[in-house]
Amino acid sequence: MKIKDLIGNAKTVAIMGHTRPDGDCVGSCMGLYHYLKENMNSVQVTVYLENFQEPLRFMKDISQVRSVYDGTVYDLAIALDSGDKERIGAGAEAFAAAGRTACVDHHISNPGYGDIHHVVPDASSTSEVLFYMMDSEKISADAAECLYTGIVHDTGVFCHSNVTERTMEAAGCLIGKGIPFSTIIRETFQEKTYVQNQITGRALLESILFLDRKCIFTYVSRKEMDFYQVEPKDLDGIVDQLRLTSGVECAIFLYETGTQEYKVSMRANEIVDVSKIATAFGGGGHVRAAGCTMHGSVHDVVNNLSEKIEKQLLDHENSCRR
Structure with missing residues (x-):
C-alpha cells in the first residue's frame, strides 16, 4: 500500500x-x-x-x-x-x-x-x-x-x-x-536526565535474578516515583538495560500505576516470545519486546509471568535435545 x-x-x-x-x-x-x-x-x-x-x-x-x-x-x-x-x-x-x-x-x-x-x-x-x-x-x-x-x-x-x-x-x-x-x-x-539516571540506578540495584539466572526483574513503586519526582516516561530504557545483563534471556520491569496494578514491560534476547505472554494477559507487542497491565501483588505478577516464561525456556531446551 x-x-x-x-x-x-x-x-x-x-x-x-x-x-x-x-x-x-x-x-x-x-x-x-x-x-x-x-x-x-x-x-x-x-x-x-x-x-x-x-x-x-x-x-x-x-x-x-x-x-x-x-x-x-x-x-x-x-x-x-x-x-x-x-x-x-x-x-x-x-x-x-x-x-x-x-x-x-x-x-x-x-x-x-x-x-x-x-x-x-x-x-x-x-x-x-x-x-x-x-x-x-x-x-x-x-x-x-x-x-x-x-x-x-x-x-x-x-x-x-x-x-x-x-x-x-x-x-x-x-x-x-x-x-x-x-x-x-x-x-x-x-542522553538521560539526572533523575532518570537516579531511578534507573535504584531499579537496577534492586533487581533480582531467577529461573537459573536466565530471567531478571525489578519494579518501581508509586512512592519511589514520587520521591524521585519522575513520571512513567522517565522510566523508559530500564527494561532494556536489564536485558543486557550477562546470561539473561528475559527481562521484566514493573512500575506501579494503582493499588495492586502494574504496567509490565518485557524484553527477550533470542528464545522467549514475550508478545505471546503479554497477549495472554491482555497486552501485546513484538516477539522480543512487549507489555501489558497486570493486577495483584508484585509477587503474584512475577509468578504469573515466570510460569509462562519458564514453559517457553523448557520447550526450547527440550527441542534442542531432540
Missing part, C-alpha cells in the same frame, strides 16, 4: 498515536504529517498526541500537535503505532468520529482494526512501514528526521533483533537526506 492509496479522496486527515507516545510513535506521526503537508497540498492535516519526552520536541512543527479533541469530524483518521484501538491516545475521539479510519502498524498482536489496515509485523517500526509506503524521492529532510528517530528508538539504535536489511536500507536513505543522524541518536535516545 502507498500513502496516496491510504489517503484517497480525503481532504481532512487526523493522525494519532498510542498512549504514552515513544520515539516511533511521535516520529511516525510527525513523519507522515510532513510528507502529507509537503506532497498533498489540498489535504489539511492535524496530529493528536499525548504528552511525550522533551528530547523528541526537536521535530519541526511539533508545536502544532494537539492533545485535546475539538470536535472536528475528519474525512480520515489514521492511527499509527497503536497495537489496538483501545491504545489510541489523545486522538481516540477523533478516530471514532471520522468518516473513514485506518491503522498503520508493525505490532504482531495488532488485530487489524479500522476500515483500512496496513500492518507489517516484520518491520522494525511503524516509521519503517511508512517509509516504504512513501515515494522516497519526495521525503524531505524534515520528514526524514522524524522517521529516522522512530527507527532508531524502536531498534535500540539498530541493536535489536527486529533490524533487517530493509531497515538499514531505509535508514541509509533517510541519512542521505542530510539529517543530523548522530545528534538525533545522542540527544533523543542516549
Whole structure:
C-alpha cells in the first residue's frame, strides 16, 4: 500500500498515536504529517498526541500537535503505532468520529482494526512501514528526521533483533537526506536526565535474578516515583538495560500505576516470545519486546509471568535435545 492509496479522496486527515507516545510513535506521526503537508497540498492535516519526552520536541512543527479533541469530524483518521484501538491516545475521539479510519502498524498482536489496515509485523517500526509506503524521492529532510528517530528508538539504535536489511536500507536513505543522524541518536535516545539516571540506578540495584539466572526483574513503586519526582516516561530504557545483563534471556520491569496494578514491560534476547505472554494477559507487542497491565501483588505478577516464561525456556531446551 502507498500513502496516496491510504489517503484517497480525503481532504481532512487526523493522525494519532498510542498512549504514552515513544520515539516511533511521535516520529511516525510527525513523519507522515510532513510528507502529507509537503506532497498533498489540498489535504489539511492535524496530529493528536499525548504528552511525550522533551528530547523528541526537536521535530519541526511539533508545536502544532494537539492533545485535546475539538470536535472536528475528519474525512480520515489514521492511527499509527497503536497495537489496538483501545491504545489510541489523545486522538481516540477523533478516530471514532471520522468518516473513514485506518491503522498503520508493525505490532504482531495488532488485530487489524479500522476500515483500512496496513500492518507489517516484520518491520522494525511503524516509521519503517511508512517509509516504504512513501515515494522516497519526495521525503524531505524534515520528514526524514522524524522517521529516522522512530527507527532508531524502536531498534535500540539498530541493536535489536527486529533490524533487517530493509531497515538499514531505509535508514541509509533517510541519512542521505542530510539529517543530523548522530545528534538525533545522542540527544533523543542516549542522553538521560539526572533523575532518570537516579531511578534507573535504584531499579537496577534492586533487581533480582531467577529461573537459573536466565530471567531478571525489578519494579518501581508509586512512592519511589514520587520521591524521585519522575513520571512513567522517565522510566523508559530500564527494561532494556536489564536485558543486557550477562546470561539473561528475559527481562521484566514493573512500575506501579494503582493499588495492586502494574504496567509490565518485557524484553527477550533470542528464545522467549514475550508478545505471546503479554497477549495472554491482555497486552501485546513484538516477539522480543512487549507489555501489558497486570493486577495483584508484585509477587503474584512475577509468578504469573515466570510460569509462562519458564514453559517457553523448557520447550526450547527440550527441542534442542531432540
